[in-house]
Amino acid sequence: MSGTPPAGPTVTIHADDRTARVPAGISVAAALLELGVGAFRRSVSGEARGPLCGMGTCHECRVTIDGTAHRRSCLILVAEGMRIETGAPSEIAS
Amino acid sequence: MTSTVDASVRIATPLAAAHLTTDVVVIGGGPAGMAATARAAEAGRRVVLLDEGPNVGGQIWRHRARATLGAEARRWLDRLSRSPAEVYHGLAVVDIVPSVGDGPITVVAERHRGGPVDIVHAGALVLATGARERFLPFPGWTLPGVIGIGGAQAMVKQGASFARRRVVIAGTGPLMLPVAATLSAAGARVVLVAEQARASAVRDFALSLLWHPETLAQAALYRLAFLRSPYEFDTWVTEATGRDRVEAVMVSAGRRTRRVSCDLVCTGYGLVPNVELPRLVGCAVAEGAVVVNEQQATSVPGVFAAGEVTGVGGVSLALVEGEIAGAAAAGAVRPDSALVRRRAALRGVAASLERTFAPRAELRSLARDDTIICRCEDVRLASVARLASSRQAKLYSRAGMGACQGRVCGSALEFVLGWAPGTVRPPAEPARLSTLAAAVPSTVDIAASTPTSGH
Amino acid sequence: MTRPRPDAIVVGAGIVGAACAAALAGEGLRVLVLEAEVAALGTTAAGMGHLVVMDDSPDQLALTKYSTSLWAAQSDTLRTASELEWCGTIWVAEDDAQMDAVRAKRQLYAEHGIESVVLDERELARREPHLRPGLAGGLHVPGDGVVYPPTAALAMLDLARERGAEVREGTRVEEIIPHGVRFAGTTVHADVVVNAAGAAAAGLTPGLPVIPRKGHLVITERHPGFCRHQIVELGYLTSAHVLTGESVAFNVQPRGTGQVLVGSSRELVGWDPSINRQVLARMIERACRFMPALASLTAVRTWTGFRPATPDKLPLIGRWPDTPGLWIAAGHEGLGITTSLGTAALLADLVVGRDCAIDAGPYAPDRGLSVVAE
Numbered sequence: 065m066s067g068t069p070p071a072g073p074t075v076t077i078h079a080d081d082r083t084a085r086v087p088a089g090i091s092v093a094a095a096l097l098e099l100g101v102g103a104f105r106r107s108v109s110g111e112a113r114g115p116l117c118g119m120g121t122c123h124e125c126r127v128t129i130d131g132t133a134h135r136r137s138c139l140i141l142v143a144e145g146m147r148i149e150t151g152a153p154s155e156i157a158s
Numbered sequence: 159m160t161s162t163v164d165a166s167v168r169i170a171t172p173l174a175a176a177h178l179t180t181d182v183v184v185i186g187g188g189p190a191g192m193a194a195t196a197r198a199a200e201a202g203r204r205v206v207l208l209d210e211g212p213n214v215g216g217q218i219w220r221h222r223a224r225a226t227l228g229a230e231a232r233r234w235l236d237r238l239s240r241s242p243a244e245v246y247h248g249l250a251v252v253d254i255v256p257s258v259g260d261g262p263i264t265v266v267a268e269r270h271r272g273g274p275v276d277i278v279h280a281g282a283l284v285l286a287t288g289a290r291e292r293f294l295p296f297p298g299w300t301l302p303g304v305i306g307i308g309g310a311q312a313m314v315k316q317g318a319s320f321a322r323r324r325v326v327i328a329g330t331g332p333l334m335l336p337v338a339a340t341l342s343a344a345g346a347r348v349v350l351v352a353e354q355a356r357a358s359a360v361r362d363f364a365l366s367l368l369w370h371p372e373t374l375a376q377a378a379l380y381r382l383a384f385l386r387s388p389y390e391f392d393t394w395v396t397e398a399t400g401r402d403r404v405e406a407v408m409v410s411a412g413r414r415t416r417r418v419s420c421d422l423v424c425t426g427y428g429l430v431p432n433v434e435l436p437r438l439v440g441c442a443v444a445e446g447a448v449v450v451n452e453q454q455a456t457s458v459p460g461v462f463a464a465g466e467v468t469g470v471g472g473v474s475l476a477l478v479e480g481e482i483a484g485a486a487a488a489g490a491v492r493p494d495s496a497l498v499r500r501r502a503a504l505r506g507v508a509a510s511l512e513r514t515f516a517p518r519a520e521l522r523s524l525a526r527d528d529t530i531i532c533r534c535e536d537v538r539l540a541s542v543a544r545l546a547s548s549r550q551a552k553l554y555s556r557a558g559m560g561a562c563q564g565r566v567c568g569s570a571l572e573f574v575l576g577w578a579p580g581t582v583r584p585p586a587e588p589a590r591l592s593t594l595a596a597a598v599p600s601t602v603d604i605a606a607s608t609p610t611s612g613h
Numbered sequence: 614m615t616r617p618r619p620d621a622i623v624v625g626a627g628i629v630g631a632a633c634a635a636a637l638a639g640e641g642l643r644v645l646v647l648e649a650e651v652a653a654l655g656t657t658a659a660g661m662g663h664l665v666v667m668d669d670s671p672d673q674l675a676l677t678k679y680s681t682s683l684w685a686a687q688s689d690t691l692r693t694a695s696e697l698e699w700c701g702t703i704w705v706a707e708d709d710a711q712m713d714a715v716r717a718k719r720q721l722y723a724e725h726g727i728e729s730v731v732l733d734e735r736e737l738a739r740r741e742p743h744l745r746p747g748l749a750g751g752l753h754v755p756g757d758g759v760v761y762p763p764t765a766a767l768a769m770l771d772l773a774r775e776r777g778a779e780v781r782e783g784t785r786v787e788e789i790i791p792h793g794v795r796f797a798g799t800t801v802h803a804d805v806v807v808n809a810a811g812a813a814a815a816g817l818t819p820g821l822p823v824i825p826r827k828g829h830l831v832i833t834e835r836h837p838g839f840c841r842h843q844i845v846e847l848g849y850l851t852s853a854h855v856l857t858g859e860s861v862a863f864n865v866q867p868r869g870t871g872q873v874l875v876g877s878s879r880e881l882v883g884w885d886p887s888i889n890r891q892v893l894a895r896m897i898e899r900a901c902r903f904m905p906a907l908a909s910l911t912a913v914r915t916w917t918g919f920r921p922a923t924p925d926k927l928p929l930i931g932r933w934p935d936t937p938g939l940w941i942a943a944g945h946e947g948l949g950i951t952t953s954l955g956t957a958a959l960l961a962d963l964v965v966g967r968d969c970a971i972d973a974g975p976y977a978p979d980r981g982l983s984v985v986a987e
Contacts, residue, residue: 076195089222094416097318102302102403108536110399110868114302114401116533116566118312119217120250121290121432123561123588124533131369132272134561134588134834136909138316139248140270152837257888550651550793553658553763561834561913584913585886588834592908594890594898594915 075144080151092137092148093118093125104137106152163288175596176274180204180244183265183280184488185251187434188216189473190465191286192238193480194487198284199241201488206278207234207238209269210249212316214238216288217308220315220474233476249276252585254439254594256282256458263460265440266584268593275596281489285436285448286480289466291426292569294517295539297523298398298407299425307608309455311337314344321345324421326407328352328395331515332377337424346579348387350418354427355515357391363514370507376576396524398423412520427517430569436463437582444610446572449568453493454483462487469549471508477505523572531574532567534560548577561588621805621964622794624817626652628762630809631709631769632943632957640775640961645803646770646778647796649741653766656811656949658940659918660783661830661866661874663843664758664767664951665702666727669854669926672975676927677948678727678970680955681756687954691772696869702757702843703741705863705903706749711847715752722754729754738879741840743906750884754761756842759866768952776886782847786810789817790936791858805843805964806935812921819914821850822982823944825919826887829878829893834911837871846903852879853947854926861896864905872986875900875911877947879920887918920946926950929978930959941978944968 071090074129078082078097087127093115096104103112104125115125120139128137181197187209192535195207215221219231227235238245246267253266262279268545269276289308291385295300305313307329323346327334330353338348351411351546353360367373381389396415397408406419431447442457444451447469454462464479478501482493527540537557549569550555557571558564558580585594621640625633626648638644664684668674684697706712722729730753737751770780782906788795793802808814812825841867845860852862859880866874878896881891893915901908923929923944933939940963942956959976962969 070666087317091313093585094313094317100404104302107300107530111300111530111543112302113300115305115313116293116309116401117306118290118309118316119290120294120561122533126561132909134499135270139211141248144578147331152835180923192941434835546651550654552653552769561911563913584890584893585912585915588906588911588913591831591833591897591901591910591912594831594912595894595901 075141075142075146077146079100079150085141090141090142092129092140092142092146094148095142096127096137096148101150104150108146167248174274175277176545177277177279178206179262179279180206181280182206182282182284182484183263183278184209184284184286184484185265186216186286186288186465186467187211187214187245187247188286188288188465189219189234189478190288190480190483191216191221191284192234193477194284194323194462194464195245196234196237196241197245197484198457198482199243200487201490205243206280207242207243207371208249208251208265208278209245210250213247214245220312222315222317226315236330236602247263248278250587250589251435252587253370257460266593268587268589271283275403275593282462284466284483284487285441285456285461285463286465286476286483287432287435289429289470290565290569292423292428292430292573293515293566294427294521294524294570294573295529296395296397297526298400298404300530300533301319301398301400301404302402303400303404303421304398304425307333307337307424308425309426311340314540316488319344320422321572324420325369325424326350326351326352326418326420327424328354328393328394328407328409329425330354330517333426335377335380341424342384342387346422348384349420350409351384351387351389352395353391354394354518354521355391362431363510365473367400378569382387389595390403394518394521395423395425400471409496413533427521429466429513431467431470433467434469434565434586435565436461438584438586439597443514452498453486453490454479455486463537470512471504472511475501475504475508517573522562525574530559531570532557534562534567537567542571543575548580549584551577554581560589563588617643619801619803620976621645621807622647622803623799623807623809623849624789624794625649625809625811625814626766626770626780626782627652627655627657627687627811627949628745628766628769628808629765629789629811629942629945629956630807631773632953633746633807633960634773634780634811635769636778636957636961637964640779640965642775642805642964643923644778645801646773646775646780647784647786647794648666648780648782650768651782652780653763654981655764656918656920657766658764659828659830659916660947660950661864661876662760662762662950663689663702663866664760665843665948666722666754666757666867667850667948667951668721669850672927673691673727674721675947675971676952676955676976678725678966679954679958681758683954683958684760684951685756691765692770694768695760697758697760698869699758700842700867701753701755702845703737704752704754705737705744705753705846707750707846710750714847715750716753720929725916727754728756735973741842741844743904744844745903745905748903753842759843759868760950765950772818786817789936789939803939806938807942807960809942811943811949814921814941818939818941819977820935821929821933821941821943822923823921823929824881825884826946827878827880827882827919827948828876829888829896829915829917830874830876831874831893831897831912831915832868833873836873836910839868839873839906839910840865840904842867844903852877857881859892861892861899863900865900865904865907872913874909875907884919888915888917909914917941921948921949924982928956928976930956930976931963931973931978933978
């Protein structure tokens with residue numbers, strides 16, 4: 065990830081333990097790739113997985129967004145204050 | 159004394175359903191869907207367009223800023239926005255209920271960000287669900303950094319930057335050209351483009367395009383953009399290696415195999431029509447594509463289909479089919495003859511494309527026994543190779559039971575093992591349980607009563 | 614080429630047929646299993662895979678208790694192949710009246726040596742935090758479990774093969790005759806013929822009181838830790854008991870994968886396998902009534918299956934007097950996975966002429982049931 069902030073309008077997102085300013089209007093998947101995230105999720109046998117198809121078909125890009133698990137990050141755009149968690153889905157909040 | 163508990167009180171469903179009634183509902187906002195929507199709306203019908211992505215445009219016209227699109231795309235975007243059609247994106251169609259008698263077709267959609275379930279009641283439906291890439295399994299294909307060719311295009315257009323990446327593009331078909339050009343322009347170093355088709359076949363195909371010089375000119379322009387990158391025929395990737403992400407690939411040209419270091423691999427072997435929603439509503443499908451007549455009507459009354467879902471054929475064909483379908487869904491008695499002629503010509507090119515770039519037989523044997531073939535459930539080839547059908551594989555090994563509902567492994571194993579796809583049931587995409595519950599209002603309360611004494 | 618005549622022919626390679634084949638082969642019989650399509654892909658593949666004691670009647674309780682103890686005694690091989698987990702069951706009571714039923718159930722179970730613990734509202738909530746507040750309590754039955762039925766059935770068939778059995782798939786039996794079967798223009802004779810054809814058993818044995826009872830299920834994506842036990846509402850018994858019309862009853866099950874399996878529904882609509890969206894919606898609504906957090910879980914698949922239903926909710930295990938040599942092992946409704954082992958053990962005892970571990974009389978096929986129950 066480059067040290068200079070992006071040009072144009074930006075939003076602040078929280079990805080795991082990082083807070084970052086990313087261009088507004090990009091997909092969550094693109095934002096995570098920009099932040100150097102390799103493993104968006106862990107497969108059933110624990111492999112690191114990242115986006116494959118880029119168009120909502122393969123479901124490999126799933127992350128937890130604002131507390132809801134299994135969201136396809138390639139189909140969702142970043143939003144101000146968004147919380148993104150990668151890796152295995154945590155227990156659903158009561 | 160026994161007392162009976164009447165447990166028939168229904169819970170208040172926390173998420174309401176938002177009902178919409180319209181004349182025509184179009185599913186899929188790529189070129190075909192946009193053309194159908196504009197046409198039907200211009201004919202005076204109420205039209206609703208639903209798209210799963212963050213914006214209309216589908217794959218080929220995916221964009222964040224309009225300025226990045228070509229002139230034809232911008233014309234159609236303008237035409238769509240000038241029409242009175244209602245366009246909704248960011249929602250996935252999870253179910254379609256065919257009409258009963260004179261009743262409407264019902265489309266159920268779930269918004270990615272949550273909220274009410276969208277239920278659209280329409281007199282006619284146009285399915286323009288496009289096509290997806292066919293991924294073929296090979297050792298290491300699940301490593302982060304191995305992405306689709308169309309996938310790379312989509313990711314770049316949605317804001318990803320692959321600047322300074324060392325890229326190998328290995329697959330088939332003309333799509334590799336614009337993707338290589340885009341990546342090069344964005345600062346990536348394309349170290350190899352590997353086309354699995356034979357040089358002679360591609361050359362013959364290119365010669366056949368002399369009738370369409372603008373296409374050849376465009377191809378040449380693309381190639382110029384990454385002229386320093388080798389473009390090899392009869393070549394494919396046999397393996398990807400790396401610890402947590404891809405670091406190198408093994409590249410084969412039949413007898414010769416060599417190692418190429420890279421940190422991004424773009425791979426895909428053709429396009430597969432997204433026939434899941436058409437099959438869900440009952441449309442006849444042949445050779446993996448929706449069967450349509452000259453009006454783009456499917457086998458289900460009131461349901462039309464246009465674009466890649468009726469057979470992969472490119473943008474121009476998708477636009478023509480979309481216009482015909484939109485007009486027909488709006489009530490046109492017969493299709494426009496100029497459009498019909500154009501469609502016939504373009505379909506000829508599409509057929510030639512498919513023959514030229516059909517995946518070669520060697521690609522069937524890339525996966526080893528321990529190669530994962532179902533990425534959602536981590537099922538390896540050995541678990542399914544000796545089984546007879548996709549259903550058997552699903553129930554014995556869970557292959558195809560995961561989130562992608564068999565879209566990736568099903569298309570792969572159709573090529574590798576010759577299996578026909580399994581049955582399609584709702585939800586057509588994973589959906590929240592509340593969506594399945596809210597979609598159909600109950601008319602009768604179900605009672606579960608429990609006597610309190612005796613057994 | 615002539616093959617040696619089998620001692621027993623088992624028709625149907627679902628979990629009941631597979632268990633019977635393994636048991637009969639274990640008695641030293643030469644067993645031939647004839648499966649019309651592919652092993653374990655019928656009702657066996659459609660069910661929830663619960664191993665549960667159920668007390669719709671004393672005879673049902675006896676059989677399910679016997680069967681769950683047999684599951685507990687199975688080899689490591691079978692238990693691993695079946696993905697068996699002893700997650701236990703919690704029966705949920707909505708109010709004081711149902712709590713009375715819970716206490717009566719505990720008493721009944723205690724009399725039969727089945728461990729169970731009454732839970733008050735707080736204890737219930739502690740064990741299953743996603744159950745809605747305001748429930749009266751429940752009954753925890755720790756000895757219940759869950760398996761993955763297709764692989765369990767395949768493991769039983771493997772065991773049968775190890776014991777000398779032959780399994781032929783893609784072989785549809787057209788007719789059962791005295792001491793034999795006909796298929797594809799051939800007749801094969803055996804002293805013992807077992808009709809284990811599940812919901813389709815009546816097609817081979819006219820007059821057999823078994824009809825298909827359709828059920829829906831839906832499974833979610835992985836939400837590990839969402840629920841820890843199989844959870845059932847007390848009304849499930851009523852839904853299973855009344856053989857009329859259409860009913861839904863709350864029943865969820867945690868799979869070893871972290872997915873949540875949600876059921877249940879019952880309908881008599883013949884053999885229509887299509888998803889009935891209204892029944893599905895009502896089933897989910899009812900489940901969300903008990904566990905509101907279910908509503909936001911992601912559902913990946915829905916499917917239907919056909920339970921083989923009998924008028925008195927008990928299976929048919931034993932001789933069918935009308936046809937010499939014919940035995941029945943069918944009609945298990947929603948308990949086929951659980952009682953597959955008990956059925957096979959009873960059948961083997963009856964066939965070799967040994968005393969059964971439990972009284973098999975209540976399951977006698979010729980106990981005078983009417984053919985079509987309404």
